[in-house]
Amino acid sequence: MESELPPKEQLAAQATAGRPITQPEASAIAHDEFDMTRRGPIKGGPAATAQSLHDRQQNFFEVAGDVARKPSGEVTQEDAKKVRHFEARAVGHAPGKDSLSAEVQSLADHNEQGRHGKE
Numbered sequence: 178m179e180s181e182l183p184p185k186e187q188l189a190a191q192a193t194a195g196r197p198i199t200q201p202e203a204s205a206i207a208h209d210e211f212d213m214t215r216r217g218p219i220k221g222g223p224a225a226t227a228q229s230l231h232d233r234q235q236n237f238f239e240v241a242g243d244v245a246r247k248p249s250g251e252v253t254q255e256d257a258k259k260v261r262h263f264e265a266r267a268v269g270h271a272p273g274k275d276s277l278s279a280e281v282q283s284l285a286d287h288n289e290q291g292r293h294g295k296e
Contacts, residue, residue: 182209185226192230193269203227237267241277250288257285
C-alpha cells in the first residue's frame, strides 16, 4: 500500500517544475497515509511534504499577488527581495533569469534608476 503514496522526491520535482500542489492533493495524500498507518501522517513523510510545499507555494502566490497589484512605478527593491525569497522557497532553489522574481527585480531596478535620475 505504501507504493500508492507519491515519493517525496516526486512532490519536490512537481514543485520545482512549477506545478502547484493543491490542498485537495495534500489532503488526499494525508488521508491515504492515515489509512496506511492508522495513526496519522508520517513525520517527514509524503503528506507532510505535500502540505509544506503547498503552503510555500501559497505564500509565494500571495506575496507575488500583492506586488502585482501595486502600480508598476511603485515596485521597490524590497518587493523584489521578498518575491525572490518566497519564490525560492516555493520551487526549492534560487529562481532563474526567466523567473517572476527576475522580472520584479528588473522593474525595481528600473524604478530605482528613475528615482535616482530625478534627484
